Amino acid sequence: xxxxxxxxxxxxxxxxxxxxxxxxxxxxxxxxxxxxxxxxxxxxxxxxxxxxxxxxxxxxxxxxxxxxxxxxxxxxxxxxxxxxxxxxxxxxxxxxxxxxxxxxxxxxxxxxxxxxxxxxxxxxxxxxxxxxxxxxxxxxxxxxxxxxxxxxxxxxxxxxxxxxxxxxxxxxxxxxxxxxxxxxxxxxxxxxxxxxxxxxxxxxxxxxxxxxxxxxxxxxxxxxxxxxxxxxxxxxxxxxxxxxxxxxxxxxxxxxxxxxxxxxxxxxxxxxxxxxxxxxxxxxxxxxxxxxxxxxxxxxxxxxxxxxxxxxxxxxxxxxxxxxxxxxxxxxxxxxxxxxxxxxxxxxxxxxxxxxxxxxxxxxxxxxxxxxxxxxxxxxxxxxxxxxxxxxxxxxxxxxxxxxxxxxxxxxxxxxxxxxxxxxxxxxxxxxxxxxxxxxxxxxxxxxxxxx
Numbered sequence: 001x002x003x004x005x006x007x008x009x010x011x012x013x014x015x016x017x018x019x020x021x022x023x024x025x026x027x028x029x030x031x032x033x034x035x036x037x038x039x040x041x042x043x044x045x046x047x048x049x050x051x052x053x054x055x056x057x058x059x060x061x062x063x064x065x066x067x068x069x070x071x072x073x074x075x076x077x078x079x080x081x082x083x084x085x086x087x088x089x090x091x092x093x094x095x096x097x098x099x100x101x102x103x104x105x106x107x108x109x110x111x112x113x114x115x116x117x118x119x120x121x122x123x124x125x126x127x128x129x130x131x132x133x134x135x136x137x138x139x140x141x142x143x144x145x146x147x148x149x150x151x152x153x154x155x156x157x158x159x160x161x162x163x164x165x166x167x168x169x170x171x172x173x174x175x176x177x178x179x180x181x182x183x184x185x186x187x188x189x190x191x192x193x194x195x196x197x198x199x200x201x202x203x204x205x206x207x208x209x210x211x212x213x214x215x216x217x218x219x220x221x222x223x224x225x226x227x228x229x230x231x232x233x234x235x236x237x238x239x240x241x242x243x244x245x246x247x248x249x250x251x252x253x254x255x256x257x258x259x260x261x262x263x264x265x266x267x268x269x270x271x272x273x274x275x276x277x278x279x280x281x282x283x284x285x286x287x288x289x290x291x292x293x294x295x296x297x298x299x300x301x302x303x304x305x306x307x308x309x310x311x312x313x314x315x316x317x318x319x320x321x322x323x324x325x326x327x328x329x330x331x332x333x334x335x336x337x338x339x340x341x342x343x344x345x346x347x348x349x350x351x352x353x354x355x356x357x358x359x360x361x362x363x364x365x366x367x368x369x370x371x372x373x374x375x376x377x378x379x380x381x382x383x384x385x386x387x388x389x390x391x392x393x394x395x396x397x398x399x400x401x402x403x404x405x406x407x408x409x410x411x412x413x414x415x416x417x418x419x420x421x422x423x424x425x426x427x428x429x430x431x432x433x434x435x436x437x438x439x440x441x442x443x444x445x446x447x448x449x450x451x452x
Contacts, residue, residue, distance in 0.1 A: 016154050020320040020371040023092070024143055025154030026065045031055045032106075033160045036149050040167045040208060045131055047071070048114040051150050055109065061101040064109065066093045067146035067153040069128070071115040079108055091120075093150055111150050120147055123371055132273050135171065135209030137286065139279050142320060142374070145201035156318050156414050158198035165206060166190045172211040174231055174269055176204055176282045195282065197263060198412045200316050205281035207269045210234055216244050216268075219251035224260040226251050233272030239292040240270050243302070246341065250303050253340040254310065254333060259404040262314035262411055266306070277301075280308040296343070300334040307333030310407050318414040321368045324442060325415055327375070328366070328383015335384065347452065350388045353381045354450045367417060367442030386441035392452040393437055394428055402427035417442075 016027040035052040049071070055064075064078070069091040076083040078097055085096040093111075101107055119126035120143065128147030130137045138148060145151050164181075165173035166188045177195035184190075195204075211231035219226045228247060232240045247268075255261055263283045275288030278301050285305035291298050311329035335349035344352075357378060366379045366386075373379065391399040406423055424434035440448040 016156070018154060018319045020374065021143055021154075023090075024067055025152050025157060028059055028061055029055045029057050029064065029107075029152065031152050031157055031159040033162075034149065034151065034204075035162045036164065038148075038163070038165045038206070040136065040165060040173070040206075042135065042168050042171065042208065045116050046114070047117045047129075047148065049112070049149060051109075051111045051113070053109040053111070053150070055107055055152075057101040057103055057105045057107065059103050062097060064095040064097065066095070066109075066111075066150040067091060067143075068093045068113065068150040069120050069146040070118050071113050071147075073150075074112040074114060076112075077110040080110075091146060109150075113150065117147050120144060124375060132209065132271055134272060135207070137207055137271060137273075137275075137279075138205045139286075140202040140205060140281065141279070142202055145204055148206060149204075151201045151204075153201045155200045155202060155316050155320065158200050158316065158412070158414070160197070161195040161199060161204060162192070163195075163204075163206070164190065164192040165208070167208050170210060171208050172213075172231065174207040174211065174267070174284070176284060178264060197282070197314075199282045199313075203280075203282040203313055203316075205279075205284065205286070207231070207271070207284075207286060209269075209271060211269065212237065214240060216241070217248045219248045219255065219261070221252055221255040221260065224255065226255075226261045227265045229265065229267045231267060231269045233270060233289070236270055236272065236289055236292065239289070240268075242294055243292040243298060244268060245294075246299065247302060247306065249341070250306055250337055253337060254303075254307055257333075257336055257340075257400055257403065258307070258310045259407040262309055262407070266309065268302075268305075278305050280305045280312060282313045283309070296338075300337070303334050303337040304330045314412055315407060315410045315415045316413075318416050320371070320374060322415070322417050323369070323374055324366050324379055324383035324386070325417065325420065327380045328387060331380040331384035332387045335388075346388060346391075350385055350452070351450060354385060354447070357381055357385075357447055362445050362447050365443050365445055367438075382441050382447070386438050389437050389441060389452065390424060390434065394424075394432070398427055398429070 016025040033054040037050040039048040073088045076086050087094045117129035119128045128144030145153050163175040167173050169187050169189050173191040175193040177193040180194050181192040214230045216228040216230050230240050267284045269286045274290040279286040307330045312326035335346040339345040364378050366382045369379050421434045
């Protein structure tokens with residue numbers, strides 16, 4: 001190992017520990033790349049994994065802490081040297097390195113592990129690795145990633161990935177990124193994927209099922225062409241094509257509102273199970289067969305998950321109390337799609353949302369909702385209303401120009417509320433105060449009046 005230039009942290013991104021998940025992640029090092037080789041046997045729900053993690057010390061290190069839940073560690077090496085001293089308890093793998101790593105030094109962790117993965121139970125129900133009727137689903141948000149690979153589990157820890165999965169013949173393994181290889185070996189099929197854009201751990205996913213890939217078409221906006229696919233369970237192809245028939249138009253509309261689609265392609269996965277809610281992952285969204293309708297409820301969810309590719313996956317919060325920067329934007333994208341598709345305009349959707357909120361308890365500050373209310377529907381709706389307030393006070397030209405510049409400047413980076421306020425002010429008219437507009441919606445419990 002050779003000493004590197006002193007490490008620097010992302011500008012204005014809050015450091016770990018996160019107040020909402022204080023035991024997750026470590027700010028002592030940053031990960032640059034995960035290489036995962038996974039052997040998955042569906043019948044016994046058995047996972048055997050080999051993770052190689054390339055990282056850099058942010059301070060002098062005598063131990064390395066990773067998150068890993070419900071699986072057993074078999075052996076560990078750092079920079080090719082076997083580590084005898086490590087502990088694994090309370091979902092934390094602690095590796096004691098014989099010689100301290102210097103600040104800024106690059107190092108490589110090699111971990112072999114395995115077991116019968118299962119979801120984590122906590123404040124938000126069950127998250128992580130789940131068994132389907134016939135396959136596997138991973139729902140990572142916010143702390144499900146450690147149920148299937150060792151990681152530095154925090155949204156500010158974005159890295160590139162290579163994910164190789166061997167599973168039962170006749171099943172397709174789907175992970176983030178570009179499919180780079182597929183081979184068959186006796187009763188196993190091996191699928192390899194590469195992710196070149198930095199990705200937060202909670203956005204990494206694995207889906208396994210008897211999926212067939214369907215071409216949903218492509219969207220072209222300027223020089224950017226976005227190919228779209230659906231991985232569909234048997235018997236659901238026709239229903240999926242009908243349900244996602246407008247998705248290419250959504251990509252076109254959102255590309256005009258928010259700037260170019262931020263990843264090479266987009267894929268939806270349709271499981272042969274009913275799911276309570278759809279899930280977003282980087283470059284991908286996962287739906288249940290119960291979401292395959294052409295009505296508004298399903299179409300808004302399709303728009304919502306698609307918009308997370310900009311707000312959540314490319315632009316990712318630096319810590320979880322800024323969750324409205326994901327969910328408020330995605331909810332507002334639903335209203336924008338309603339407007340763009342010739343249905344109810346965004347102002348009408350905003351008025352309906354406000355009326356519904358007025359009848360609910362007003363005991364939440366959505367700009368810092370607390371861990372229990374992290375995914376409360378009021379975070380989504382009031383976050384969207386905050387954006388509508390910006391649009392109405394800035395005007396469409398300034399507002400959408402601001403959004404396109406926001407996604408361009410912060411592409412594949414972490415974002416914070418303070419950064420967003422500063423950015424909005426730079427696009428507003430002379431004397432404009434984004435904080436004054438946003439504060440009542442985000443940081444006061446009482447719902448502001450609907451005066452747009």
